Amino acid sequence: MPDSPTIFSITEQEIDINLLLEKITLTSTGAAAIFTGMVRGQTSRGDAHETTYLEYESYKPMAEEKMKQVADEIRARWPSVEGIAIVQRVGKLYPRTPTVLIACTAAHRDTGVFEAARYGIDRLKEIVPVWKKEFKPDGEEWIEGEYIPKPGE
16 A cells, blocks of 8 residues: 555553554544553452552564564555554553554454454464563562564564
């Protein structure tokens, strides 16, 4: 698609959904699928517990390069996707705060736009180097992901 707006960024700023949608919407756009991850105040992973806040860290140049890779993969699998936004927030984030956003736009809702957004968040979790530390009333711990880079990645 010749005019295919793509945004990918690591930011400490609040995620502005309306601004991002404006930037990835074309005159032909009729659908947007948006996924936003949030900080939970109650966590059921392992023993159920309270989360006071999370601290997210990232190596920005590498993370944004991997985000570009995710966007390129989305475009290869869903050529009907018009715009893509992939944004990860870093820093100290409290419960009920959006931490990540994946948005895909297309002319119609039945063109794979839902699947593309789902793929985007799953792939981001898999390959984008973002680390989070969970702070609880009784301590803190790094939350481990499952991705281990292979040589050349």
